[in-house]
Amino acid sequence: MQAAAVGRGVPGRLCAVRSCAQAELRQLSDLGTSVTMCDRGVCVTEIRKLLAVDSSGSAITSHVHHCQKRNVDYTQSYKTGPSSAGGQTRNVPKIMAEQELPGVLILDIGGTHGVLENLVAFLKKHFRLITMKEFLENKKEMSKKIQSVFMFECRPTIDRELLESLPNLKVIANSGVGVDHLDLKMISNFGVKVTNTPHAVADSTADIGMALMLASARRLVEGCQISISRDTKYFAVDWLGVEVTRATLGIIGMGNIGYKVAQRAKAFEMKILYHNRNQRKKEEEQAVGAHYCEKIEDLLQQSDFVMLVVNLTPETCKLIGKRELGLMKPTATLINISRGAVIDQDALVEALQKKVIMAAALDVTYPEPLPRDHPLLKLDNIIITPHIGTATVQAIRMMAEEAITNMLAVLNGQPIPSEVFPR
Numbered sequence: 001m002q003a004a005a006v007g008r009g010v011p012g013r014l015c016a017v018r019s020c021a022q023a024e025l026r027q028l029s030d031l032g033t034s035v036t037m038c039d040r041g042v043c044v045t046e047i048r049k050l051l052a053v054d055s056s057g058s059a060i061t062s063h064v065h066h067c068q069k070r071n072v073d074y075t076q077s078y079k080t081g082p083s084s085a086g087g088q089t090r091n092v093p094k095i096m097a098e099q100e101l102p103g104v105l106i107l108d109i110g111g112t113h114g115v116l117e118n119l120v121a122f123l124k125k126h127f128r129l130i131t132m133k134e135f136l137e138n139k140k141e142m143s144k145k146i147q148s149v150f151m152f153e154c155r156p157t158i159d160r161e162l163l164e165s166l167p168n169l170k171v172i173a174n175s176g177v178g179v180d181h182l183d184l185k186m187i188s189n190f191g192v193k194v195t196n197t198p199h200a201v202a203d204s205t206a207d208i209g210m211a212l213m214l215a216s217a218r219r220l221v222e223g224c225q226i227s228i229s230r231d232t233k234y235f236a237v238d239w240l241g242v243e244v245t246r247a248t249l250g251i252i253g254m255g256n257i258g259y260k261v262a263q264r265a266k267a268f269e270m271k272i273l274y275h276n277r278n279q280r281k282k283e284e285e286q287a288v289g290a291h292y293c294e295k296i297e298d299l300l301q302q303s304d305f306v307m308l309v310v311n312l313t314p315e316t317c318k319l320i321g322k323r324e325l326g327l328m329k330p331t332a333t334l335i336n337i338s339r340g341a342v343i344d345q346d347a348l349v350e351a352l353q354k355k356v357i358m359a360a361a362l363d364v365t366y367p368e369p370l371p372r373d374h375p376l377l378k379l380d381n382i383i384i385t386p387h388i389g390t391a392t393v394q395a396i397r398m399m400a401e402e403a404i405t406n407m408l409a410v411l412n413g414q415p416i417p418s419e420v421f422p423r
């Protein structure tokens, strides 16, 4: 890497960063380091660590060389401007004032939860945050500043009226993989891109799939209730569970999350079947020893646990109805970590009441939450959690990072890591 001539005639350093807080930029500049923004390079936590161990900045330089050797792409130059220091010319990175940062409209970040506060602080390094309240109170001024919309949850959705009021909007960054709550065609007609976060959500969502499967098989919720009620009449033999180990798991939808589920299931020595509507995944099959079922019916008939991991689309809406439930073993459990509408819920109520299948474990329902008097809530062979697949400290943080990377890529005209296209 070519060293930039900076600071009192001494050859200086050129440091590539992907994202950097203003405080770090200042510190780097004081060390006589000119700064280049790059697509992939040193992330802010690494910069912080390096600054902590080496106040001369040379560790940063060697890290940059390391990245360069690994063919890291240094593309976009951070604006640097000459300023005078002690009569000498130095390259000082231009610190963007908050007002100059691209505006991002925040949808539905409510509450004062610590994680959300961190997330807001993180977003603030790159964007001027504009809350919905601020936007509505001062629509005329704010609407022109907004270039991105950051969606933390699926609600509220984006409607035509909102799009019409944001003339400079370029990207809607959805935190989460599912975009069934967005009208992709309409958004695209406004020339606005949509992105999602398929990588950030994969582990936590696969974990909740496993957690539901294990909890249902071993009747954890009932066990917990017995302990809480301190009912001494109960003996474990009265409410035996079944083992997940070496049972057959049928995964419907072998995408990122489905594959992570399969990796976990392999550790339980499960026989893994999978069905994908469009694409057979030979590499994944080999890696986890999964068997492809071209026909969903074969998977349903053979599996002890059926896990739904598909996106909600018109084709997958009510994918599992009365007929499909009827094909499942009477000892089988249905687990849903995708979207509620993938199951015909009326058919599921009936199947659970009549013991057509043994049990269900759902992290998603339709609607969410279910109305208080919904028949699913009255059954004792069901576990329902409130859509917590991505509700971990790590996943939320990673979703924000992935969404920010997507937003910056769109705004900087760079390749977009996770763009979602209308079908």
Ligand SMILES: O=C(O)[C@H](O)CO
Residues within 6 Å of the ligand: 153, 154, 175, 176, 177, 178, 179, 201, 389, 390
């Ligand atoms: O779509 C997802 O990734 C999760 O359901 C979070 O909404």
